[in-house]
Amino acid sequence: MDAQTSGRHARGLPPGTRMGRYTLLHRLAVGGMAELYVARQGGIEGFEKIVALKRVLTHLAGDPQFVEMFLDEARFAASLDHPNIAHVTDIGEEDGEYFFAMEYVHGANLLEVLRRSDHVPLPLDCALAIVVGVAAALHHAHEQLGPDGRPLGLVHRDVSPSNVMISHNGAVKLTDFGIARAAARTSVTAQGQTKGKAGYMSPEQCRGDRLDRRSDVFALGILLYEVTTGVRAFYAPNDFAILGRIARADYIPPQEIDEHFPEALARIIARALAKEPEDRHPTAEAVQIELEEVAREQGLRLSTVELSRHMKAPFG
Numbered sequence: 001m002d003a004q005t006s007g008r009h010a011r012g013l014p015p016g017t018r019m020g021r022y023t024l025l026h027r028l029a030v031g032g033m034a035e036l037y038v039a040r041q042g043g044i045e046g047f048e049k050i051v052a053l054k055r056v057l058t059h060l061a062g063d064p065q066f067v068e069m070f071l072d073e074a075r076f077a078a079s080l081d082h083p084n085i086a087h088v089t090d091i092g093e094e095d096g097e098y099f100f101a102m103e104y105v106h107g108a109n110l111l112e113v114l115r116r117s118d119h120v121p122l123p124l125d126c127a128l129a130i131v132v133g134v135a136a137a138l139h140h141a142h143e144q145l146g147p148d149g150r151p152l153g154l155v156h157r158d159v160s161p162s163n164v165m166i167s168h169n170g171a172v173k174l175t176d177f178g179i180a181r182a183a184a185r186t187s188v189t190a191q192g193q194t195k196g197k198a199g200y201m202s203p204e205q206c207r208g209d210r211l212d213r214r215s216d217v218f219a220l221g222i223l224l225y226e227v228t229t230g231v232r233a234f235y236a237p238n239d240f241a242i243l244g245r246i247a248r249a250d251y252i253p254p255q256e257i258d259e260h261f262p263e264a265l266a267r268i269i270a271r272a273l274a275k276e277p278e279d280r281h282p283t284a285e286a287v288q289i290e291l292e293e294v295a296r297e298q299g300l301r302l303s304t305v306e307l308s309r310h311m312k313a314p315f316g
Contacts, residue, residue, distance in 0.1 A: 170304030
């Protein structure tokens with residue numbers, strides 16, 4: 001990467017830059033492969049729409065592997081039509097650089113929400129509503145069929161707080177299928193290679209094994225643990241130590257953090273975080289069903305109303 005490209009990467013593209021029919025407004029985030037902007041989509045007769053626009057970083061635009069991974073994300077996400085998944089609406093190319101547009105969620109990601117809560121558990125109705133929404137999104141993705149009618153075997157592989165958006169009106173959206181994999185995908189990551197955030201990987205993901213939907217169930221269990229206890233399930237000083245704890249499924253039982261922690265909820269967490277995939281819930285939907293039953297037993301309503309109120313208090 002030359003100095004000019006490096007500077008452009010650090011600053012991002014200036015507001016007003018055009019990419020196809022989109023005008024960039026400001027950069028939201030930048031990662032190792034792509035950057036995300038808020039953009040305005042123009043149209044005839046004064047039509048306008050605010051979208052999130054994701055583009056490949058300039059220095060990677062000529063790398064076929066990265067471009068294929070980026071396009072895979074767009075194709076996978078565009079094929080998923082579910083209220084708990086951020087919709088991809090368009091894909092394009094401008095001067096050799098690829099981008100795609102998707103639904104802009106006006107709110108905050110779960111990582112920001114957890115940081116703002118300062119290690120205090122979220123209200124139980126809000127916590128369950130968030131995880132139920134993510135579970136529903138995952139089950140929809142896991143059940144996705146290809147053009148031939150066969151299951152794609154999609155695994156998200158990066159179910160983590162930064163990839164869960166919560167809008168100000170209480171909608172929960174799973175985002176970022178950038179490292180998702182389908183069983184029959186040609187650009188699949190080689191066995192033995194790991195990708196994902198260290199604190200939110202499954203034991204088999206840490207080993208670089210072939211994954212199925214139960215790996216995402218484990219990550220869902222980590223999310224559930226964190227939002228209901230206020231504590232990272234596998235916290236350690238460094239990634240190596242974190243992966244070691246995950247490999248052993250070594251976490252503090254939630255009842256030891258809070259003696260009043262609901263027993264039924266602790267059982268769901270224990271099953272989702274089982275070391276062996278065959279001991280976990282078989283599907284994300286199974287987690288969702290059990291969480292909804294806990295909510296009924298606790299007299300909670302899992303609506304967007306309370307989640308919206310919680311979001312508007314710190315973020316409105």
